[in-house]
Amino acid sequence: MPQWQGGTFPIYKLGAELLAWLAPETASPTFTVAVPEPDRELVVEEGMAGRSELKKQIEAVWQIVNDNRPEKIVMLGGDCLVDLVPFAYLSQRYGKNTGILWIDTHPDVMTPKEFTNAHAHVLGALLGNGDAMLTDQVQQPIRPENVMIAGLHSPTDYEQKFLAEWPVRTASPAALREGNRLITDWIQTQGITNLLIHFDLDVLDPAKFSAVLFAKPDADAGEFTDIAQGKLTIEEVLALFSEAEAATNIVGVGITEHMPWAALQMQQMLARLPLLK
Numbered sequence: 474m475p476q477w478q479g480g481t482f483p484i485y486k487l488g489a490e491l492l493a494w495l496a497p498e499t500a501s502p503t504f505t506v507a508v509p510e511p512d513r514e515l516v517v518e519e520g521m522a523g524r525s526e527l528k529k530q531i532e533a534v535w536q537i538v539n540d541n542r543p544e545k546i547v548m549l550g551g552d553c554l555v556d557l558v559p560f561a562y563l564s565q566r567y568g569k570n571t572g573i574l575w576i577d578t579h580p581d582v583m584t585p586k587e588f589t590n591a592h593a594h595v596l597g598a599l600l601g602n603g604d605a606m607l608t609d610q611v612q613q614p615i616r617p618e619n620v621m622i623a624g625l626h627s628p629t630d631y632e633q634k635f636l637a638e639w640p641v642r643t644a645s646p647a648a649l650r651e652g653n654r655l656i657t658d659w660i661q662t663q664g665i666t667n668l669l670i671h672f673d674l675d676v677l678d679p680a681k682f683s684a685v686l687f688a689k690p691d692a693d694a695g696e697f698t699d700i701a702q703g704k705l706t707i708e709e710v711l712a713l714f715s716e717a718e719a720a721t722n723i724v725g726v727g728i729t730e731h732m733p734w735a736a737l738q739m740q741q742m743l744a745r746l747p748l749l750k
Contacts, residue, residue, distance in 0.1 A: 474489060474505070474506040474508065474530070474534065474548060474549070474550050474551045474555040475487075475488075475489035475490050475505075475506075475508045475550075475551055476489070476506070476508050476527075476530055476550060476551040476552055476554065476555050477508070477511045477551065477552060478508075478511075478515055478522065478523035478526050478527050478530075478552075478591075479523070479527060479551075479552035479553065479554035479555070479590060479591040479592035479595075480552035480553070480554075480590055480592040480730070481515055481522050481523070481590055482552075482686070482732065483511030484732050484733070484734070484737050485511075485550070485551050485552050485730070485731075485732070486508060486510070486511055486551075487733060487736060487737055487740065488550075488551070488684070488730070488731030488732050488733055489549055489550050489551040489555075489731065491731065491733055491736060492549040492550075492728060492731050493505070493549050496547075496549060502541065502543075504537045504541075506530060506533050506534055506537070507533060508530060508551075509526065517589050519585065519604075520584075520585025520586065520589060520604075521585045521589055521591050521594075521604065521606075522589045522590055522591070523591075524591075524606065527554065527591055527606075528606060531557065531558055531606075531610060534555075534558040534559070535558055535562075535610075538558060538559065538562045544566075544724065545563075545723075545724045545725065546559040546562070546563060546724075546725045546726075547725075547726045547727075547728075548725075548726070548727040548728070548729075549727075549728055550727065550728065550729035550730070550731070551729060552590075552591075552592035552729060552730060553577075553581055553592040553593070553595050553671070553673055553727075553729045553730060554591050554592045554594070554595045555727060555729060556595060556669075556671050556725075556727035556729065557595050557598060557599065557607060557610055557611075558610060559669075559725055559727065560573065560599055560615075560669050560671070560725055560727070561599065561610045561611040561612070561613075563667070563669055563724050563725045564599070564611070564613045564614070564615055564669070565612045565613040567666070567667040567724060568613065569613070569616060569619075570619075570663075570664055570665060570666040570667065571613075571615060571619065571665070571666075571667045571668070571669065571724075572615070572619035572620065572621075572659075572660065572663060572665035572667070572668050572669070572721075573596070573599065573615050573619065573620045573621075573668070573669045573670075573671065574621055574623060574656065574668060574669070574670045574671070574713070574717055575596055575620060575621065575622045575623065575671045576623045576624055576670065576671060576672045576673065576676050576710060576713060577622060577623075577624055577625065577671065577672075577673040577675070577676050578624055578625060578626065578673070578675055578676045578701045578702065578703045578704075579593065579625070579628075579632070579673070579675070579701060580596060580622050580625060580628060580632050580635070580636065580641075580643075581593050581594065581595050581596040581597065581673075582594075582596050582597035582600070582602070582603075582632060582635045582636070582639075583597065583603075583631065583632075584597065584602070584603040584604055585603075585604055587631050591604075591607070592729075592730075594607055595607070596620070596622075596671075597635070598610070598611060599611055599614065599615050600614055600615055600617055600620065600639065600641075601614030602639075616663075617639045617640045617641045618640050618641075618642075618663055619663050619665055620641045620642065621641070621642040621643070621644060621655075621656065621659050622641060622642070622643045622644070623643075623644045623649060623655075623656070623676075623713055624644070624645075624646055624649065624676040624703065624704070624705050624710075625643045625644070625645060625701075626645050626646060626701055626704065627701040628701070642659050644656075646704040646705055646709075649705070649709065649713065650709070654716070656713060656716045656717050656720065657716055657719070657720045660717065660720040660721050661720065665721050666721060666722060667721065667722050667723075667724045668717055668721045668722065668723050668724065668725075669723075669724065669725035669726075669727075670714065670717060670723060670725065670726050670727070671727045671729070672710065672726065672727065672728050672729070673729050673730045674703075674728070674729065674730050674731055674732075675687065675702070675703050675730050676703045676704075676705050676710065677703045677705055677706065677707065677710065678702075678703050678704055678705060678706060679702055679703060681706055681707075682703075682706075682707065683734065683735070684731055684732050684733045684734065684735075685703065685730065685732055686730070686732055687700075687702045687703070688732075688734060689732070689734060690734050690738070
């Protein structure tokens with residue numbers, strides 16, 4: 474799903490398309506959600522950028538899911554909001570013992586009151602909190618005790634307040650490195666029988682993985698100073714997947730926020746060359 478409107482960065486579309494190209498071949502059915510080209514500014518409607526377009530795309534995902542009724546889903550994005558429908562569907566299918574491992578530097582629990590970009594609203598909506606257009610998609614909200622955010626650090630004041638009021642588990646990069654089986658203990662304590670894993674690539678250290686927002690090559694000095702940046706390595710994230718896979722049944726995986734800056738630069742350069750433009 475090459476959705477870019479939830480995060481408002483056009484590069485999300487290219488990022489999703491490259492993920493789909495890079496992913497291993499599969500015999501399972503694959504589908505692409507049609508998304509308009511990012512060739513214009515988005516209108517903020519009722520506090521949400523691109524609300525009308527996002528609503529149509531959400532409906533398109535539901536059409537695919539309802540037509541196929543899959544037992545498991547891999548979603549390649551696009552911004553973080555692409556996981557809303559797959560996770561809502563799988564939560565409804567598998568019931569109250571479903572859990573979410575949210576591998577992300579940010580908790581994505583804001584609402585339009587705090588932030589216009591809907592990719593920062595998605596986990597809150599899966600918990601049943603936030604804008605009605607999003608929460609209406611979630612017939613079986615995830616129990617907050619069944620959510621762990623792995624890789625979180627330096628939350629905003631609003632995020633801290635939310636996490637203090639909702640019993641969501643969190644694990645910082647430092648805590649994850651201590652190797653205390655945090656994922657396994659949480660899964661066993663909560664009796665999670667089916668797990669959804671959201672992997673936002675911005676949880677990765679931008680000095681070691683460059684296809685993330687914070688590695689933007691032409692960023693102004695201090696542009697991202699107030700935003701928490703990823704601190705994990707690819708191997709550390711793979712270890713989280715392995716630990717979760719050994720402890721329970723993984724039924725959904727979402728990979729989001731792929732921002733391939735070098736590929737974008739190449740694409741833009743090629744479009745300006747003689748005989749190619």
